[in-house]
Amino acid sequence: MKPIIKLSCTMIFLMFMLMVSEVIAGEGAPPISELVPVNGKVWKYAKVRVVTEPMDFGVFSGQPNEELGPVDNAVFEVETNADVNLTFSGTDLKNGNYSIKTAYRAKRVTPSLVLGYFNRSWSTYNPVGDLVVAPGQSAGTKCKYEVIGYAKLGPNVNDQIAGHYSATITLTVWAP
Amino acid sequence: MKKVALLTAILAIFAFSSIAFSAEGAPPLTEKVDVYAEVACYVSLNVTQQPGLLSFSGAPNETKSTTFTTNKKTNCDVNYNVKVSKELTGPNNSTIQLYLNAVGNKEVNYFNAAGSEWNDTFTIIGVTGATSPLAGDYQGEITLTVTKI
Numbered sequence: 001m002k003p004i005i006k007l008s009c010t011m012i013f014l015m016f017m018l019m020v021s022e023v024i025a026g027e028g029a030p031p032i033s034e035l036v037p038v039n040g041k042v043w044k045y046a047k048v049r050v051v052t053e054p055m056d057f058g059v060f061s062g063q064p065n066e067e068l069g070p071v072d073n074a075v076f077e078v079e080t081n082a083d084v085n086l087t088f089s090g091t092d093l094k095n096g097n098y099s100i101k102t103a104y105r106a107k108r109v110t111p112s113l114v115l116g117y118f119n120r121s122w123s124t125y126n127p128v129g130d131l132v133v134a135p136g137q138s139a140g141t142k143c144k145y146e147v148i149g150y151a152k153l154g155p156n157v158n159d160q161i162a163g164h165y166s167a168t169i170t171l172t173v174w175a176p
Numbered sequence: 177m178k179k180v181a182l183l184t185a186i187l188a189i190f191a192f193s194s195i196a197f198s199a200e201g202a203p204p205l206t207e208k209v210d211v212y213a214e215v216a217c218y219v220s221l222n223v224t225q226q227p228g229l230l231s232f233s234g235a236p237n238e239t240k241s242t243t244f245t246t247n248k249k250t251n252c253d254v255n256y257n258v259k260v261s262k263e264l265t266g267p268n269n270s271t272i273q274l275y276l277n278a279v280g281n282k283e284v285n286y287f288n289a290a291g292s293e294w295n296d297t298f299t300i301i302g303v304t305g306a307t308s309p310l311a312g313d314y315q316g317e318i319t320l321t322v323t324k325i
Contacts, residue, residue: 006196025222025257030254030324036244038227038315039273040264040302045234045306081234140270 046080047175055149057093060100062108064157069150070123072102076171079142086136086145087172090119093151093165100165101125102151109144113121122150134176145171188219219322224295227317227318230264230302232272238304239279246320248294249268253325258318259283274316275301287325288299 026034042098042167061064078086093100103120107113118131148170151158227244248256260282264272275281277299288294299320 026223026320027219029217030219030252032219032221032322034221034223034320036223036227036318036320038230038242038260038264038274038300038316038318040230040232040266041314042232042266042270042272042304042309042311042314044232044311045308047235053279079308081308100199140268140308141309 035094037167042081044080044082046078046082046084046175048124048171048173049077049079051075051077051144055147057106057149057151060151060153060160062157062160062162063153064155065151065153066157067150069103070105070148071150072146072148074147074149074169076145076147077142078145078171078173080136080137080139080173082175083135084137084173084175085132085134086115087174088115088131088133088145088147088169089117089172090147090149090169091167092119093167095161095163095165097103098160098163098165100151100153100160102167104147104149104169107146107148109146115145115153125150125152212270215251217254217324218250219252219254220247220249221320221322222247223320227300230272230300232302232304232309232313234308236304236306236308238302241299241301243297243299244318245295245297248288248296248322250288250290250292250322252290255323255325256286256288256290256294256296257283257321257322257323258285258296260300260318261316264302264314264316265310270310270312270314272309272314273303273305275303276318277301279303 026032052073053074055071057068057071088106090104092102101120103117103122103125106115115133116131117128121128125141224247225245228242230240230242232238232240260274260276263274276284279301
């Protein structure tokens with residue numbers, strides 16, 4: 001009896017293996033079915049957009065140590081499909097060789113979070129350099145960043161000549 | 177009873193002898209034996225060129241495509257169905273829409289007659305949505321099904 005059972009089991013196993021091999025090979029009596037894998041790859045991508053500009057301080061009267069701010073209307077929007085870091089940088093307001101000390105503060109709009117100062121700190125106006133936010137923004141998100149500015153004239157009237165001054169705020173997005 | 181049995185025996189011998197005699201004489205006696213065989217429905221299906229990698233820059237509303245080819249031989253009438261998976265799936269279940277041959281199309285059906293060989297080329301199209309898909313590797317699949325009619 002035992003050899004018969006063993007033989008039956010062997011036959012069933014062989015039939016099963018035959019069926020499996022047919023499916024893999026894609027050959028045999030229909031219906032047959034095969035799966036073909038499809039692979040895709042999405043590379044890191046981020047988009048930076050200026051939502052509102054310019055940041056306009058208006059007009060200084062020219063008095064020594066005159067200070068204006070906070071001034072807003074500088075908003076960036078960042079969309080990214082990967083975790084990214086952010087670098088905010090800015091310059092003093094300049095007119096040729098003359099400049100007005102300018103401090104900037106960056107803030108994430110939603111959810112609200114103050115990120116810090118760059119170029120100069122307020123209210124001391126000491127240089128602080130760029131503001132690096134790392135980790136900055138998570139993959140698959142779109143965030144707005146608002147920058148407000150403060151500017152202060154020098155202690156002497158002749159520290160700044162009358163005229164038009166301009167500066168630039170730059171937001172750089174980079175993958176770690 | 178004895179007479180009947182004897183008569184039956186004589187008739188039997190006579191009949192047997194006549195067959196034997198007939199087989200030996202002209203014209204020759206021919207007998208036919210039918211021979212039967214049956215070939216089952218059989219299909220050979222091979223992917224002769226695998227689809228390439230769908231490489232996306234990550235920008236929204238991006239379309240990329242790749243092709244793959246199959247070879248099919250059949251000895252019976254069959255239907256051939258090729259269907260792409262609903263979408264490519266990547267990190268955090270991020271998805272990219274997948275289409276076959278044309279945007280919006282998910283599957284194709286062909287009739288293949290018995291005794292034929294077919295080489296088919298299909299185009300797989302991936303389309304990203306209005307928002308940038310997450311960076312990373314994505315997987316999907318194509319299902320090839322041959323059904324006897």
